[in-house]
Amino acid sequence: MSQPVTTKVLVIGYVWPEPQSSAASGHVMQILDTFLQQGWDITFSSPAGPGEHKADLTALGIREVPIELNNSSFDVFISELAPDIVLFDQFMMEEQFGWRVEKYCPDALRVLETSDLQSLRHARHQRLKDHLKACPDQDDFSALFAPALREEFELMADTDLAKREIAALYRCDLNLMISEVEIELLVEQFGLPRQLLHWCPLMIAPPTTATKAFEERAHFLSIGNFRHAPNWDAVLWMKSTIWPLIRQQLPHAQLHIYGAYTPPKATALHNAAQGFHVMNWAEDALQVMSDARICLAPLRFGAGIKGKLVDAMLCGTPSVTTPIGAEGMHGDLPWPGAVTHTTTEFANQAVQLYKDKARWQAAQKAGDHLLGERYQRIVHGPALIEKLRYCQEHLTALRNNNFTGSMLRHHMHKSTQYMSQWIEVKNQKT
Structure with missing residues (x-):
């Protein structure tokens, strides 16, 4: 009796996953775990060098294959691998390798894991700079914090980054979106067909141990990769105005700031006398989150959803954030803490939540409910597999219905072909 054919997946990552350093990498690992549970054959490739906190994929049964940009050796590699599904981690990888996938594996399902809309994040960053x-x-x-989707579209539409990113979304057969708000922005304002987009938020397994009680916790915590611009801006905002306001009301309060790849400019902000502690990378982010009484996430720009805030719920730690931080995360459900619009309001809500046990406990329960309603792995994992299988079975029809994507793939393939021919002729003349 013949054995069933195993689905072969090639993941092309912008970086090698570091789940202890960023939520984006954590989401990639959740997707890989979902594939492994299906018994799929997975190869992970990246042109990046291994980071300081790289996950050991080989220990999970995933092949690791380094690749290079603009190197024809990739053509041989992907031809021999002949994947059924190619997952691009971030749209720049689709730009760099998508035309080669189109040329050598035209029947492979092309999937883009977006993490967040980078063009939205960059446009919001520019708006913040102008505002400041x-x-x-x-x-x-x-x-x-509360612009209409049309305003966001107008902010993004004329940027080079948005045109590149939207084109990559069209060229793929399916795009994994972590935020429902971004789905609505793409469909209602940019006009992308909804069938190209699949909501795939963070996928969390329920906690196996009881969370710590109010009396067992102390201090405020903020966490996030320092290389991520929204996190660095949040640290500066806390240092300059938010934390001094909190210390006025809680003179002995302590803030512990954790983040991977701590630069000297961040270390220079450390001031124990002010209770402002820059703690570098946390080896166990969930442990330090569980020890804290309140998580602070004063994000003034950004996109997607925030892994630190999901981790806070998982650890039973109420959080104070902004509408940017809470965007796309809680739907119609109450936020497990406070969502604020001003510096003063942020500090006041943080202090009140820190001191008020009953309110703190209510916020903790709201976080438990929110996790159960929106982030269950047992719900989103099977939904992702079902969507991928549907797309594989109906690939021809899906591509026929996505003429814009077919057109963009055609022109990308032709332009790279013409460029290769031009380089070849130039080399012959010289």
Whole structure:
């Protein structure tokens, strides 16, 4: 009796996953785990060098194959591998390798894991810079936090990054979106067909141990990779205005800031006398989150959803954030802590939540409920597999219905072909 054919998956990563350093890598690992549970054959490739906290994929049964940009050796590699599914981790990998996948594995299902809409994050960053330049001492950031989707579109539409990113989304057969808000932005404003987008948020297994009680916890915590611009801006905002306001009301309060790849500019902010502690990388992020009473996430720009805030719920730690931090995360359910618009409001809510046991416990319960309603691995894992299988079975029809994507793939393939021919002729003349 013949054995069933195993689905072969090639993942092309912008970086090698570091789940202890970033939520984006954590999401990739959740997707890989979902594939492994299906018994799929997985190869992970990346042109990046291994990072300091790289996950050991080989220990999970995943092949690791380094690749290079603009190197024809990739053509031989992918031809011999002949994957059924190619997953691009971030749209730049689709730009770099998508035309080679199209040429050598045209029947492979092309999937893009977006993590977040980078063009949205960058446009919001520019808006914040403009706002701070015009109003450097303003306390209220409401204008940044609640724009209509049409305003976001107008902010993004003329940028080179948005045009590149949207084109990559069209060229793929399926795009994994972590935020429902971003799905609506793409469908309602950019006009992408909804069938190209699949909601795939963080996928969490329920906690196996009881969370610590109010009395067992102390201090405030903030966490996030320092290389991620929204996290660095949050640290600066806390240092300059938020934390001094909290210390006025809680003179002995301590803030512990953890983050991978701590730069000297961050270490220079450490001031024990002010209770402002830059702690570098946390080897066990869930442990330090479980010890803290409150998680602070004062994000003034960004996109996607925030892994640190899901981790806070998982650890039973209430959080104080902004509408940017909470965006796409809780639907119609109450936030497990507070969502604020101003510097003063952020500090006041953090202090009240830190001191009020009953309110703190209510926030903890809200986090438990939110996790169960929106982030269960046993729900989103099977839904992802079902969607991928449907796309494989109906690939021809899906591509026929996505003429814009077919057109963009055609022109990308032709342009790279013409460029290769031009380089060859030039080399012959020289």
